[in-house]
Amino acid sequence: MSIADLSPVRADPPAAPAFCRLPDRGRSRLAERATSWDALLFVLFVAIFCANALASPYFLDIWNISDATFNVTEKAIVALALAFVILCGEIDISVAGTIALASTVMGWLAGTGASMPAVALAGLGTGLLCGIVNGALVTALGLPSIVATIGTMSLFRGLAYAILGDGAFTAYPAGFAFFGQGYVWEWLSFEFATFLVLAIAAGLVLHRTALGRSVRAIGYNPAAARFSGLRVARITFLAFVVTGLAAGLAAVMLTSRLGSTRPSIALGWELDIVTMVVLGGVSITGGSGSIVGVVLAAFVMGLITFGLGLLNVPGIIMSIVIGLLLIGVIALPVIVGGIGRRVSAGRP
Template sequence: MKALDTWERVLLTLIALVYLAFGLGIEGFLSPYALADSTYNFSEKALIALAMALLVVAGEIDLSIAATMALCSLAMGFAMKAGASLPLMLLAALATGLLCGALNGWLVTRWKLPAIVVTIGTLSLYRGLAQVVLGDQAITGYPQTLSTWGNGSLGDLIGVPALIVPIEFAVLVVAGLAVGLLLHRTLHGRRLYAIGSNPIASRFSGIAVDRYRMGLFLFAGVMAALAAVLLTGRIGSTRPNLAMGWELDAVTIVILGGVAIEGGRGSILGTVLAAVLLGSFTFALGMLNVSGIVMSMIVGGLLIVSMVLPRWLRLLQRGARPALRTV
């Protein structure tokens, strides 16, 4: 157990096993182009999972984050149809994400409502708005630049065709580093851990708990907008079912990454590794033509396992420690 004394090491081992097993069983799975394509399977989900991880560390949750993506994409589509330039389209998506996050944060901080109840309600509200406004229609015709952001590689940006790293994955790496530094290397990150461990004690110690909670919900809206821009560019359209069910994937990534659902514990590295593990695994299943319903069952199973296995490992490690000698 020494080699697996942290959850991040367990995830790294599982990732290695996934690539080894499917690399031997699926021809071309380990080719550079297939590996690059596999990142599209998790980059946008990982972006919203970063925001979800901060919320869960602080003892909160946002189940409306995927529905927020749909509204952000819708706002961007309406802006385009109104003749707005690309910067204004992006501003519309960002403003919508901030408004959705602000409503969630206001209900949680001002009215002291449980975040899980609030965001279940706003999930239905945001998704319902997108479905009522669009119906069975779709908005298409987005600028080529947006498609490049969603489907292109870094080589497309700098004119080096051999550089096939997807832009979405590069954005994820930068975002992961930024959020990781915030959580693990700043005073604000330590305060988030404190809020998640004991919000009452944190408030008495002078931490503006509600201000931090509001900030986290606003950040979730920003990340939803960013993910919506990339996803809309990748698929080239706005649809009411955009990112449908991704809130479950985001929660699975966060819990699988070792973030304690009760708050106060977890890491961004674990969250990113969990996204890679889940994304590469489902990408391989897609290459094997496994149906979507089976993948959903697997994701649900992983959510259960990811909650049970870390606890079991901690109990195992405690049991392996020698008992203190009493006199």
């Protein structure tokens, strides 16, 4: 296994050479780990961390780093769930629209004087409902997920606009601020702690359970998965519902952190979140990927945004860096694999 084998892009298998040298033993686990996608991301992460520490004297401060997690945690929570949808070979573009609608519903409910738990539950419930709509469109009606969720993205955000117009909700019940601004221990924020717990849970489900194996099987070859007796539609539906719920949770956190709701809340986040998942090594065509990769990708993106922010680089320049990173990181294994193949083909 090399980097090329683990890349998000499934390259065509190379033609079998006439004479094949059989290795007398397989590659060690250590060698496999050292050349994996996750290792590449980890090296990138360490490099960016060091570069940041050298570039700005304000970087190596635990409170600064804790603050830096806020701009990425909500997106990362959605990315953890979206990874399952993408692993199934589908995609959900509507996550940011879901966040906007959930936030609007919460703001409206808070305006009627509802209690704190009711408001938070309404946010989660709206997310869940949006996930069910997406899942039903894709699995029950059999629509291609990319266009179906472009439609629901427009619908969900459109409803937020229809409810709010050009206004804003700013009144939230006491205690609601904890979700986005509270700390559970010293510098460990509630948001980041929740993310860590969810990341471990997602990792366990994907890598240690039959459900996780089924998800990858569906993405790699839906036909084979179906003929193996896997409930393709049901599992895909579940992935969409969980993604909706995660978007609902992100909406609770974001709304609580900002303390206000406008219909343009989380605008354009779907691209950041999809980038995070793909950067994490999840194949956009489904079937392969790891949660460790997604978590590392979230950290890498967070560090780049935060580090460039410390250097007073405008946000739009960061989007160039993220875009280049996305293309570079999926192109690299293809190029390396191509050169490797050429080198081994040239060998006598």
